[in-house]
Amino acid sequence: MLIIPCPHCGPRPENEFRYSGEAHVVRPADPETLDDAALAELLYMRSNPKGRHAERWRHIHGCGWFFNCIRDTVTDRIERTYPAGTAP
Ligand SMILES: [Zn+2]
Numbered sequence: 001m002l003i004i005p006c007p008h009c010g011p012r013p014e015n016e017f018r019y020s021g022e023a024h025v026v027r028p029a030d031p032e033t034l035d036d037a038a039l040a041e042l043l044y045m046r047s048n049p050k051g052r053h054a055e056r057w058r059h060i061h062g063c064g065w066f067f068n069c070i071r072d073t074v075t076d077r078i079e080r081t082y083p084a085g086t087a088p
Pocket residue numbers: 006007008009010059062063064065
């Protein structure tokens with residue numbers, strides 16, 4: 001089982017968490033101005049890298065906070081976690 005270090009609670013088993021997608025997705029201030037292709041790109045296209053990846057997680061069965069995680073998608077090794085809204 002993967003042990004994920006919540007920045008607020010410390011290390012906990014992965015079944016306490018929920019994956020919430022890619023971290024640091026920049027959303028436009030005026031999304032109503034996007035055409036359909038740009039809106040589809042914003043909503044559905046993610047990087048999906050093989051290797052180091054910045055992810056957003058939520059400690060759903062703990063503190064409930066969202067946080068970011070740098071994880072290697074090949075080895076599942078977690079490099080570090082940090083509070084949401086902070087730089088990687
Ligand atoms: Zn927590």
